[in-house]
Amino acid sequence: xxxxxxxxxxxxxxxxxxxxxxxxxxxxxxxxxxxxxxxxxxxxxxxxxxxxxxxxxxxxxxxxxxxxxxxxxxxxxxxxxxxxxxxxxxxxxxxxxxxxxxxxxxxxxxxxxxxxxxxxxxxxxxxxxxxxxxxxxxxxxxxxxxxxxxxxxxxxxxxxxxxxxxxxxxxxxxxxxxxxxxxxxxxxxxxxxxxxxxxxxxxxxxxxxxxxxxxxxxxxxxxxxxxxxxxxxxxxxxxxxxxxxxxxxx
Amino acid sequence: xxxxxxxxxxxxxxxxxxxxxxxxxxxxxxxxxxxxxxxxxxxxxxxxxxxxxxxxxxxxxxxxxxxxxxxxxxxxxxxxxxxxxxxxxxxxxxxxxxxxxxxxxxxxxxxxxxxxxxxxxxxxxxxxxxxxxxxxxxxxxxxxxxxxxxxxxxxxxxxxxxxxxxxxxxxxxxxxxxxxxxxxxxxxxxxxxxxxxxxxxxxxxxxxxxxxxxxxxxxxxxxxxxxxxxxxxxxxxxxxxxxxxxxxxxxxxxxxxxxxxxxxxx
Numbered sequence: 001x002x003x004x005x006x007x008x009x010x011x012x013x014x015x016x017x018x019x020x021x022x023x024x025x026x027x028x029x030x031x032x033x034x035x036x037x038x039x040x041x042x043x044x045x046x047x048x049x050x051x052x053x054x055x056x057x058x059x060x061x062x063x064x065x066x067x068x069x070x071x072x073x074x075x076x077x078x079x080x081x082x083x084x085x086x087x088x089x090x091x092x093x094x095x096x097x098x099x100x101x102x103x104x105x106x107x108x109x110x111x112x113x114x115x116x117x118x119x120x121x122x123x124x125x126x127x128x129x130x131x132x133x134x135x136x137x138x139x140x141x142x143x144x145x146x147x148x149x150x151x152x153x154x155x156x157x158x159x160x161x162x163x164x165x166x167x168x169x170x171x172x173x174x175x176x177x178x179x180x181x182x183x184x185x186x187x188x189x190x191x192x193x194x195x196x197x198x199x200x201x202x203x204x205x206x207x208x209x210x211x212x213x214x215x216x217x218x219x220x221x222x223x224x225x226x227x228x229x230x231x232x233x234x235x236x237x238x239x240x241x242x243x244x245x246x247x248x249x250x
Numbered sequence: 251x252x253x254x255x256x257x258x259x260x261x262x263x264x265x266x267x268x269x270x271x272x273x274x275x276x277x278x279x280x281x282x283x284x285x286x287x288x289x290x291x292x293x294x295x296x297x298x299x300x301x302x303x304x305x306x307x308x309x310x311x312x313x314x315x316x317x318x319x320x321x322x323x324x325x326x327x328x329x330x331x332x333x334x335x336x337x338x339x340x341x342x343x344x345x346x347x348x349x350x351x352x353x354x355x356x357x358x359x360x361x362x363x364x365x366x367x368x369x370x371x372x373x374x375x376x377x378x379x380x381x382x383x384x385x386x387x388x389x390x391x392x393x394x395x396x397x398x399x400x401x402x403x404x405x406x407x408x409x410x411x412x413x414x415x416x417x418x419x420x421x422x423x424x425x426x427x428x429x430x431x432x433x434x435x436x437x438x439x440x441x442x443x444x445x446x447x448x449x450x451x452x453x454x455x456x457x458x459x460x461x462x463x464x465x466x467x468x469x470x471x472x473x474x475x476x477x478x479x480x481x482x483x484x485x486x487x488x489x490x491x492x493x494x495x496x497x498x499x500x501x502x503x504x505x506x507x508x509x510x511x512x513x514x515x516x
Contacts, residue, residue, distance in 0.1 A: 007353040015341050085337035092301055092331060093354040094323035249304065 008103025030066045059128035060211035061184030067116040074108030075154015097246040108151030138214035146207040149234040156241035254279040260309035269295040271462035282439040284453035292462040330399030334410040340384040355402035369397040389420035409441040446483040
C-alpha cells in the first residue's frame with residue numbers, strides 16, 4: 001500500500017525534476033505578475049490604502065497562484081498517461097484505485113509545494129519579508145492545503161476527460177477565473193454583487209486569504225475559518241476524485 | 251489444474267451492437283494458444299475482457315482458478331500482458347519502468363533486483379537498462395514490454411499482436427523468446443496476430459473468431475482437415491471470406507457505434 005503510493009509519488013517527482021525547462025518556465029509567469037503588478041499598481045495601492053505596501057499584499061497571492069497552476073496541471077497529467085498508454089499498465093495491476101489516486105495527488109501536491117517555495121524565495125528578492133518562523137509554518141500549512149485541493153481537483157477533472165481537447169475550456173473557464181477572482185491581485189471589497197458572489201465560492205479565495213493572514217497579517221475571514229473551509233473542501237475534493245477515478249476504464 | 255484460462259458464454263454489448271456473442275473456450279496450462287480473426291471480429295474486445303480492462307456484459311472468465319470478475323486482484327496477479335499499443339513511461343529509464351511494475355505487482359523487495367535482471371537478460375536489454383525508454387527503437391520497446399510482463403512471474407502471458415510493425419529479424423527474436431518462455435518455464439501463452447505463418451509455426455491450439463463468434467478451433471491439423479486446406483492462411487481465408495474489413499468492423503452504422511464504444515472505454 002505505502003510502497004505503491006511511494007512509487008507513484010516518486011515517478012511524478014522524477015518527471016518534474018527531469019524537465020528542467022518546465023521547471024524554469026513555470027517560474028516565468030509568477031515573476032512577470034510580481035514585477036508587472038507589483039511595480040505597476042504598487043504606487044496606486046499605497047496611495048489608496050493610505051501607506052500600505054502592495055508587495056506585502058501581492059506576494060501571498062502570487063505564491064498561491066503558482067501552487068494553483070502547478071497542482072492542477074499535475075493532476076491533469078493523467079490525461080497524458082492515458083494518451084501514451086501508460087495508464088493501462090497501472091490500471092490492470094492488482095492494486096486499488098485509491099492507492100493510484102493518493103499517490104498521484106500527493107505527488108502533484110509535493111511538486112506544487114516545491115514550486116510555491118521557490119516563488120516565495122523569489123518574492124524575497126522583490127522586497128517581501130516573512131515576519132517569522134511561526135508565520136512561515138502557518139503559511140506552509142495553507143500552501144499544502146491549496147496544493148492538495150487543486151491537485152485532487154485536477155485529477156477529478158482528468159478522470160472525466162478523454163484527451164487534451166477540453167484543455168482550453170478548463171484553462172479559460174475554470175483555472176483563470178479561479179485565479180483572478182480569488183483576491184490574489186486585488187482586495188475583494190466594494191465589488192459588484194456577481195463578482196463578490198463568485199469570489200466567495202472560489203476555493204482559492206480562502207487559500208489566498210489564509211496565506212495573507214499567515215504571511216502578512218492581513219485576513220478578511222480570519223485564519224481559522226480559512227483553514228476550516230479549505231480543509232473541508234480538500235477532503236471533499238479528494239473523496240469526489242477517488243470516486244470518479246474508480247470509474248475510469250483503461 | 252488442467253485449464254489455466256476458461257471462458258464461458260462471454261458476451262459484450264455496446265449500445266445495440268454486440269461485439270462478442272457468447273463465446274466459450276478453454277486454454278490448457280502450458281500451451282501456446284493463438285486467437286485469430288479479421289479486424290473488427292471481436293478479437294480486441296475479447297482480449298480486453300480477459301485482461302480485466304473491459305467489463306463483460308455477461309459470461310464468466312476464470313484465470314488460474316480465479317474468477318476474473320469477482321477476484322479481480324488475484325486474477326490480475328496471475329497474468330502478464332503486452333498490449334497492442336505501447337504502454338511504457340518514456341520519461342523513465344527501462345530499469346525504472348521495471349521497478350515501477352515490480353512494486354505495483356507487489357514483488358517482494360528482496361527479489362526485485364534479481365527478477366528484473368533475469369527478465370531484462372531474457373530479452374537482451376540488461377546492458378541498456380539505464381537508457382531512457384524514449385531513446386529505444388520500436389523493437390526494443392516491445393522487448394522491454396515483454397520483459398516487464400514477466401517480472402511478477404505470471405502463469406499466463408497475453409500478447410496482443412506483439413510483432414506488429416517490427417522488422418523480420420526482431421519478429422523472429424521475439425518469437426524465439428516467447429517459445430523459450432513456454433518451453434523452459436511452462437508459461438502459457440495467449441496471443442493474437444495477423445501473421446498466419448507465425449501462428450502456424452508457434453501455436454499448439456488455435457481459435458478463429460469472426461462476427462463475435464468462434465467459428466473454428468482446435469489444433470492446426472484439425473483446422474486444416476476440417477476446411478480441406480493446406481495452410482492456416484488458406485483455412486483462415488476460407489472461413490472468414492476474402493472481403494477486406496474496415497478497421498472498426500462492419501460498415502457505416504456499425505462502424506459509428508463501435509467508435510462510440512471505443513470512446514467510452516478509453
